[in-house]
Amino acid sequence: MDYEPDDVDVKISELLVATSDSADPELPAAVPEVLKLLRTCLGMDVAFVSQISNDRRTFMAVDQVPDFPLLEAGMSDPVEESWCQRVVEGRLPERMEDAAPYVASGQAPDPGFPIGTHLSTPVRLSGGTVYGTLCCFSRGIRTGADIDRLRYTASLLAARLAPGPVAP
Numbered sequence: 001m002d003y004e005p006d007d008v009d010v011k012i013s014e015l016l017v018a019t020s021d022s023a024d025p026e027l028p029a030a031v032p033e034v035l036k037l038l039r040t041c042l043g044m045d046v047a048f049v050s051q052i053s054n055d056r057r058t059f060m061a062v063d064q065v066p067d068f069p070l071l072e073a074g075m076s077d078p079v080e081e082s083w084c085q086r087v088v089e090g091r092l093p094e095r096m097e098d099a100a101p102y103v104a105s106g107q108a109p110d111p112g113f114p115i116g117t118h119l120s121t122p123v124r125l126s127g128g129t130v131y132g133t134l135c136c137f138s139r140g141i142r143t144g145a146d147i148d149r150l151r152y153t154a155s156l157l158a159a160r161l162a163p164g165p166v167a168p
Helices: 005-016 031-042 083-089 100-104 147-161
Strands: 046-053 056-064 076-078 118-124 130-137
Touching: 031 046, 031 056, 031 130, 031 147, 046 083, 056 130, 083 118, 083 130, 118 147, 130 147
Parallel strands: none
Antiparallel strands: 046 056, 046 130, 056 076, 118 130
């Protein structure tokens, strides 16, 4: 899949918006394809959508490089131990070009494997409710990783999950 940057946004939009006219409380079937497109375009090793509910973070959909089979849809952990919750609360930035200093300083929990670049953004439903996060990360450092593309995708996903205006 070789797409120009604008083509990626169009493809993501087609997958998340053009496939349905109504909101769906479940993740759209196109999400795995969107995650693969994002992961490939951004040069990341892992991309996922998580849901935050009942003090748990649950991986709802995951795409990852074959040599790094780390996460599976359905896996869950305490939300307070997750980077996702820290991003939602603003304790970690949405874009970390090099996450190692955050782990070394204790700002981010040690995941037990190397994380170079980490991108994460909340999926905010209408009214501001947080569904979860859209994240991707690489083992190495990816200079210039595009958080705006992740935000754009998260807003389309949020609109698909709940109708109405999406919170900024």
